[in-house]
Amino acid sequence: MNDRKKVAFYTLGCKLNFSETSTIARNFQEEGFEKVDFSEHADMYVINTCSVTENADKRFKTIVKQAQKINPDAFVAAVGCYAQLKPEELAAVDGVDLVLGATEKFKITDYINDLTKNDFGEVHSCEIEEADFYVGSYSIGDRTRAFLKVQDGCDYKCTYCTIPLARGISRSDTLENVLKNAKEISEQNIKEIVLTGVNIGDYGKGEFGNKKHEHTFLELVQELDKIEGIERLRISSIEPNLLKNETIDFVSKSNTFVPHFHIPLQSGSNTLLRLMRRRYMRELYVDRVTRIKEVMPNACIGVDVIVGFPGETDELFLETYNFLTELDISYLHVFTYSERENTVAAEMEAVVPLNVRKKRSKMLRGLSVKLRRSFYESQLGKTKTVLFEGENKEGYIHGFTENYVKVKAPWNPELVNTLQEVTLTKIDDDGIVRFDFVTEMIASS
Template sequence: MFEQKGYQKVEFNQKPDIFIINTCSVTENADKKCKKIVKEANKINPDGYVTIIGCYAQLKPQEIADIEGVDAVLGAAEKFQLINLLDGFVKEPSGNKAKVYNQNIEEAVEYHTSYSLNDRTRTFLKVQDGCDYPCAYCTIPLARGGSRSDTIANVLKAAREIAESGVKEIVLTGVNIGDFGLQNGKRENTFLDLVKALDEVEGIERFRISSIEPNLLTDEIIAFVASSKRFVPHFHIPLQSGSSKVLALMKRRYKRELYVDRVTKIKELMPNCCIGVDVIVGHPGETDEEFLETYNFLNELPISYLHVFTYSERENTTALAIKPVVPMNKRAERSKMLHILSDKKRRYFYEQHLENSFTVLFEEDVENGQMQGFTENYIRVTAKYDPILINETKKVKLSTINENMLVEVEEVEVYETH
């Protein structure tokens, strides 16, 4: 949108005239980061126009407006009108409070197609936004509004545009991606309909599903991915707790038995599949015994890695009323234990696949004469830099795991240079 108006993108440290800062608000830390980045922007260009958008901007617009150096704050619906609202980007006189454009989150009902363009090999394509699940710890429904989706026709159009740009892998993203299909409050289709349609898109070699709720990951989706041409064997499935009691406190929509069922089904159909897991430690009401239940549950499951989140208090969430509150030192201790478990799980997953052949999509990042990429089942590999391999999928044999937890490979597939 900026480029269409004649603006040019520059790096943060190149003294931009306009800073657009997109915020998260999943943890308290995200709010602190916003303040820090505003300070940096003011230092780089004291005359630069600073606009804050994103979840924090929707949740706490007045708090952001009070941050010194902020010129405008735009909520979830308004950020898509950013250029129309602010075009010209005339900085307010010193001492004036920031302009705030922020309506009630119930007004954020439109869906806007978007995908990333900053990587030659992989693009993130958003297909869904918002969430109707009121989990006890989460502010996302308050920051992003109700669940709404793109149409399948629009998603296919975007996927074909991405294919034309030469990108080989698309990662499908959304706030609650498994709930895909809601348009104007009506269910028009399902996530399964979407993946079936995308599997026919020529020019994209891989589709990856970013994160999908266990209760929305159906047998049919798992079976389709297992037999598809382009969807890779990799799922990221939020668990949050391995204790059914804590899951109930969190207002999650399943019990641990369902999670076991999903993982078992995936591994039956795709033994090499990578399974990532989100876990929250230190949620109010989580006892030492329930944390150990989670730890042992994860330890026994054939999963591949963890994303560990330490619970942090968020305004207007029902978790604030749950007692007892877990002390911060216990939260940190539990987080450390799960991070160590994650490293062990990842190493074991990698070890299981050594001496076997997989395809790797090689990326442009080159460091110390080495290039990296991911196998279809999300094993991070490293190989000697070869410019011909960038943005190519090549068959390789996995060799050894190095000290950086990268798998070294032997080039298997022969290619010709011209």
């Protein structure tokens, strides 16, 4: 009879959170716990929280209720960014037993003597200044792709952002440890690694607030490119002012880094960029996009945009909208601005009404659909390599090309976690590219 305690995990937010949840889960397994899906009966549920949007805050309560519905006696713990920013608020949620802040989350198993439910949520949090050490992480679970954390925290002071309050100063993993983790991932028959962090272009700062860069982001990229067994490396979000020509040029000639960049813009108006305290103007952003397209004409470029920031008049919004239509980009991630406590922007005047924020968000989401369609159309007739994922979705298997075109083919379990060379032939009604034949197997599981 299996008497091992069962633990389940739920992750809100970004790729970085997913990498950290995976590492925490491995810690539990080393302590003898059995990991199960969040939809299953477990003795303990761990929720890794996010604080970037209002939505993530609200979803936390819903997820706690889900866990309690499955097992009312289960021990529920909250970790992550929201747990650092609002520990008492989370501890007060009915059913929550333990809340751990930024320095405690990786030591969660130390806080569990037994799994008896508490009458009140127990809080162990720190002053964010104490979060000056680095814990490496990577996610394994999705067979085709792993998220590898290389950096944490942020020294920027963007006026809308709580991440420095939730994660602390910018600090990085050692180059040696990143390469060790990447090799461990490659030994798991995982074909793609996505580099992740809060501000990965700032890679190289050591622990304890050491501002000196031991290594640059370019050096990190160059060393990772040499690792055998990894078919693809993908750079996640990187600030435009930290994406240097040398990195772009290296990726264009790389064996494994793919032609896909996600570069936050936030606004196409220099007036708003100044109010946001971003570290660039729109002209630099144009330079980055132009450079990428010069050396990688088929590169995919994703863009983060915030709508409804205080002071965003109709004219300034249209400035952003028109700027985006003129850029050679591939898709948008649109964020509707929401006020966050203890940020400069929350105290700003000229607040944009919620209904206006929603209307502008809808306009930009519509633009994103057009941009993606246009990019996909530009890739038709080309032969690309698709990494197929493991899920059967209504009779189709899905995957992504190296330049992030989503494709589908009739379900075939033998294609799971394989790289296939395909010719992109047609865009279906759902906006996904469908292809009609496979020309060559590049690698198989």
